[in-house]
Each structure stands twice: as structure tokens, then as C-alpha cells.
Amino acid sequence: MRASDRPHDPAAAKAPEPQQSPPLIHRTDPRSRGLVISGALTLGLGAAAVFLPAPYVVESPGPTFNTVGTVKAENGEETPLIEIEGATTYPTGGELDLTTVYVAGGPDTAMSFLEAVGAWVNPEDAVLPEEFVYPRGTTGEQVDEQNAAAMSSSQEAAVAAALRELDIAFTEELAVADLVADSPAAGVLQAGDTLVRIGNTNIDGIETLRGELQDNGGSPVEVTYRRDGVERTASITPVQGENGSYQLGIFLATSYQFPFDISIALNNVGGPSAGMMFALGIVDRLTPGELTGGKHFAGTGTIDSAGTVGAIGGIPQKMVGATDSGAEFFLAPADNCGEVVGNIPEGLDVVKVATLDEARSAVEALAAGADPAGLAQCTAN
Known part of the structure; x- marks a missing residue:
């Protein structure tokens, strides 16, 4: 219960107030008061910082x-x-x-x-x-x-x-999940396309696609893809990534049948x-x-x-x-x-x-x- 919530006592209200001596007056140096206030603020902020959220991640x-x-x-x-x-x-x-x-x-x-x-x-x-681990937002x-x-x-x-x-056989299909910015495949491939062949080689996994792009050395390649059940072929010129590998500039989604x-x-x-x-x-x-x-x-x-x-x-x-x-x-x-x-x-x-x-x-x-x-x-x- 707060002080202002204490019940009022009528008897106490009627009792005469005791005589008090005049209060003593203490004069304080304004500079000392400033130091006290400054110290109190520093302590308060320091204590608050201990409990405030910190933008870090701990592993x-x-x-x-x-x-x-x-x-x-x-x-x-x-x-x-x-x-x-x-x-x-x-x-x-x-x-x-x-x-x-x-x-x-x-x-x-x-x-x-x-x-x-x-x-x-x-x-x-x-x-x-935190921003090293998770993108902003x-x-x-x-x-x-x-x-x-x-x-x-x-x-x-x-x-x-x-x-x-x-050496146990299974089926792997690569589909386009999205295109990177300024992708060489822009205007040709779109999300949902299934990659079927590169040149005359059937694409049976990511390693096949990578190998054919590398072997081609950055020259235009014929990419056959399936969209809405129909196969189409287009020429795409790969770009070289930061690691030196040639890429079509697409994000891949993989599906399997085991x-x-x-x-x-x-x-x-x-x-x-x-x-x-x-x-x-x-x-x-x-x-x-x-x-x-x-x-x-x-x-x-x-x-x-x-x-x-x-x-x-x-x-x-x-x-x-x-x-x-x-x-x-x-x-x-x-x-x-x-x-x-x-x-x-x-x-x-x-x-x-x-x-x-x-x-x-x-x-x-x-x-x-x-x-x-x-x-x-x-x-x-």
C-alpha cells in the first residue's frame, strides 16, 4: 500500500501538534550539489545499463x-x-x-x-x-x-x-527457386522452372550442373528447362562468381525421389x-x-x-x-x-x-x- 493510501485516523487529526524548534539551515556549495547529482546520475545510468537489452548474440x-x-x-x-x-x-x-x-x-x-x-x-x-548473425529487421x-x-x-x-x-540410385531434380540480382538468366528462366539439360548432358544433380558450367569456361550454354510441362531451350552466358566458379545466377530448389x-x-x-x-x-x-x-x-x-x-x-x-x-x-x-x-x-x-x-x-x-x-x-x- 502506498503512503497516500494509508487510512485517516480522526483522533490523530484532533491531537495538538507538539512544539518544534526552528529548523536548522544548512548552506550547501552549489558545486558539491552538482557533483552529487552527477554521481547519482552516473550510478543510475550504470545500473540501468546492466539490465537494458544488449545488441549481442552469445554462442x-x-x-x-x-x-x-x-x-x-x-x-x-x-x-x-x-x-x-x-x-x-x-x-x-x-x-x-x-x-x-x-x-x-x-x-x-x-x-x-x-x-x-x-x-x-x-x-x-x-x-x-547481433547483426553479424541475423540481418537487420x-x-x-x-x-x-x-x-x-x-x-x-x-x-x-x-x-x-x-x-x-x-552407389544407390535415386532421382534428383533441380528447379529455379529465384534469381539473383542482375542474373544472366533474367528474362529467360523464372521461379518454378525445372532444369532438364545443359548442352547435351542431362542434369541429374548439382554436381553435373556445376561440372558442365566449369568445363564450358564461361561461354554461352544451351539450357533446356521445363515450364508448365513443356520443355524449352535457351542460351545463357554464365558469370564468374567470387570463388572463381561459373554460375547461372539462380537460386536452386532440389527435390528427390528415393x-x-x-x-x-x-x-x-x-x-x-x-x-x-x-x-x-x-x-x-x-x-x-x-x-x-x-x-x-x-x-x-x-x-x-x-x-x-x-x-x-x-x-x-x-x-x-x-x-x-x-x-x-x-x-x-x-x-x-x-x-x-x-x-x-x-x-x-x-x-x-x-x-x-x-x-x-x-x-x-x-x-x-x-x-x-x-x-x-x-x-x-
Whole structure:
């Protein structure tokens, strides 16, 4: 109850007021009063800053999940993380852990300055400006949707990469999702077109398209595409990207038809960085014997249907998470080596890989007792 809400006492109102001595007058130096006010404001602002939202994102080590193990379903029962129906599968052992990162802060979930400072002094955490992680104006709902879409796409690509690694046939179609700004395909291709051939070569996957564009060296190419059920052919001159590869200037959407069903049960984890470890788990389930030799592996990396392993974020935190879970070996994307060097936790052996085939070969070699130092390593430039 506020002071002004206290009940009024009639008896007290009638009581005579006691005699009081004249008040003492204290003269204060105006400069002293200014210093007091200034100090109070500084303390107040400092205290407020501790609780105000800070435009930072903190990445910290997250849990790991064994892709050849089980996870707890919503009904509380244990279920295989990778479920395969319609194909012969084999018992597995050891661990092929995918690694994760906890992300605090960001759109709709800003952290306080005090929390950011706490992360700064923790060597296992990374503090990044929010705009380095999320484009300006991104909402929390958009982040969740993008992460879910990336996870779904990475799972499909992992299945395709694993089946291609095992020479199991499947159908892959590439369609135009959108065009980049100033695309050489502008006015020719449009969203929804399915790419059929480049020159005389049927497009059966992203690797075929990339290879034909590179082999053509930037000269105009004949692209056959299907729109509304009708095939058409047009000449497009590729442009060279920053990485030196030739491109049509389009964003691709991929659809697959697999010969059997493969489902991945992993909830509350988003993003594309588990692709390589999903693919290794699928390879292990579809081949006789234990790929791991009973040993504990962890790793990270995106993957495309051709088996190319790509860079990810938060690899120092993922290596810490792998160590915390007891992993002996860690598979790191070659493109992340700059972040690997100098951040490897004690007791963890790291091998760099650029393709699914390299990752599989590394696991097989280490399972057989190979010296990790004899395999591909991340080194300082």
C-alpha cells in the first residue's frame, strides 16, 4: 500500500501538534550539489545499463546427438535417430555425434548487458554483434522458420549424399527457386522452372550442373528447362562468381525421389550444420559392420547432394561440446580450419574433411587404429 493510501485516523487529526524548534539551515556549495547529482546520475545510468537489452548474440557449447543411436520421442519412448524402412540395415556401435551450439540473444530475445559481460569472460563462449548473425529487421519467428527449413533441406541432402556414396540410385531434380540480382538468366528462366539439360548432358544433380558450367569456361550454354510441362531451350552466358566458379545466377530448389524411406527424428534443433554427420549415420546403417569400430566420433559440416562438406558457424563451441560428451575424434570442415587452429580442446583429435568420402575414410582409418596425426590436419597459415 502506498503512503497516500494509508487510512485517516480522526483522533490523530484532533491531537495538538507538539512544539518544534526552528529548523536548522544548512548552506550547501552549489558545486558539491552538482557533483552529487552527477554521481547519482552516473550510478543510475550504470545500473540501468546492466539490465537494458544488449545488441549481442552469445554462442555456447550445446548438446550432442548420436546419429547411430536413439533419441527420446515425445511419448517418452526411445526411437532411432535415423529410421530406415524398405532397405536392409545393419547393427551399429560407437558414436557419430552431431554437435550443436546454444544461441542466446537475437531477434525478440535480447540479452542484458550483464549477461553479455558474463559471456565475454567465459572462454568457452563467443559474443558476436547481433547483426553479424541475423540481418537487420529479422524477427524471431523468421529465424525459427529459416532454421527449420535449413534442417529439413540438410536432411534430404544428407540422404542423397549417403546414397550416392553407396552407389544407390535415386532421382534428383533441380528447379529455379529465384534469381539473383542482375542474373544472366533474367528474362529467360523464372521461379518454378525445372532444369532438364545443359548442352547435351542431362542434369541429374548439382554436381553435373556445376561440372558442365566449369568445363564450358564461361561461354554461352544451351539450357533446356521445363515450364508448365513443356520443355524449352535457351542460351545463357554464365558469370564468374567470387570463388572463381561459373554460375547461372539462380537460386536452386532440389527435390528427390528415393528408393526407400529414411526419416530423421530430431526435434528442437535447427540449421544445416548436421548434414555431414547425418550422412555418415545413414552410411553406417546401410553397410555391414560398425563404421566407428566402437569408438566415439563427433563432427559438424553442411553437405550437398554431391557429398561436398561446407563450413558452419560456432565450431570452437562445437569442439568443446564434443569433448564434454566424451568424443575422441572430431571431423571438421576444411573451410573452417582458420577457426579450428588454436581452439582445439585438450584430448580431442581433429581431422579436416572436404567431402563425405573423406569423412567416411577418416572414420574407417581411425576405427582401425590409424594415427590421427597421419590424416589431414588443420594447420596455421
